[in-house]
């Protein structure tokens with residue numbers, strides 16, 4: 215039954231929201247319940263923190279919720295025609311065309327390069343002879359080189375460095391899209407990407423990478439293919455969406471493993487038992503379920519996409535409360551993943567909670583590191599394959615130990631990053 219009043223609302227909150235958004239959202243959801251009205255601006259916004267409400271916004275009534283929020287406007291300045299920000303019919307057509315690039319078979323085909331790049335990193339580490347590493351930086355470098363090669367193929371040679379440098383700079387400056395250095399970085403990425411597209415169009419070869427798929431992609435209804443501008447925007451979207459998210463999820467997982475040596479031991483046991491010292495491959499992954507659970511639990515506690523924003527297009531109702539057209543509706547995987555009604559001891563790191571027995575009966579929308587519904591992450595299988603292989607390959611050789619004296623906190627900007635470097639000692 216509809217209630218005519220707004221959901222419960224904290225008083226005078228916007229300063230806490232700006233200063234410490236994670237604590238703010240956790241506190242308001244724990245104090246005021248599963249739907250809370252807060253005021254990031256004079257207009258009210260809702261935080262919904264109940265799996266049924268999340269399903270309503272992201273799945274059942276998703277057409278009523280546009281992605282047109284502040285964060286998206288920033289992305290739009292960068293990749294206006296990309297899948298992350300497009301809407302309506304344009305988005306549907308793009309998604310249909312891009313989906314085949316992420317099918318299981320393609321993902322399996324890309325797994326070898328993940329292992330090869332991980333081994334390169336391990337070789338570099340072993341040459342450093344016990345020097346500590348900043349694991350956050352290592353994971354960024356690794357995932358960027360993986361996504362670059364997954365997109366453009368392993369032979370991209372000298373282009374890789376140019377793409378890498380520009381994307382790195384772009385990632386750092388994404389908060390300031392008008393900054394001249396950001397604009398310059400973006401131009402460089404677009405130029406390099408255009409160059410690669412032009413070369414590839416000439417040879418017309420399917421090299422098994424994501425770009426080949428995108429070049430061949432055809433709209434099944436109209437038969438249309440993507441022009442160069444669309445292709446560039448899709449490629450840059452995948453670069454931006456696909457590397458820092460994965461890098462941070464892995465960084466937090468190593469951070470948690472370093473604090474829980476008993477869990478790191480279990481991963482090592484599983485990996486040693488199943489791989490017997492061999493390089494992991496895609497087909498080994500099914501025999502490494504605990505390793506995957508560790509990553510799932512890492513993403514529960516520190517979801518890279520810690521908040522998802524939507525805007526109601528028409529009046530609606532959630533949990534009995536009216537939602538006026540234009541209202542911003544926020545969903546925070548961070549708060550949902552720590553909801554005590556759905557997670558026992560929610561702040562504890564406990565990968566066994568993702569075992570089949572303990573997962574049975576859990577509400578499907580209580581866990582959403584990749585979002586949910588039609589707009590869920592298109593790269594989720596790729597990211598899971600990638601992280602699973604990286605954790606297995608690294609754990610075969612090393613265990614992480616945090617150097618003492620580091621006070622690390624999550625910093626929620628676009629994605630949930632650590633607020634500083636994380637220095638680890640590598641134990642063989």
Ligand code: HEM
Nearest residue numbers: 298455456459460463518519522584585589591592593597
């Ligand atoms: C651990 C790694 C990752 C996480 C946590 C993550 C998370 C997410 C989330 C939560 C969304 C939905 C956003 C929303 O509903 O507002 C999303 C969308 C998206 N992600 Fe990911 N992602 C990851 C890796 C990747 C990778 C590897 C790629 C590509 C190679 C990718 C490409 C995309 C794209 C294109 C979208 C937009 C999909 C659409 O709107 O149809 N992501 N991601």
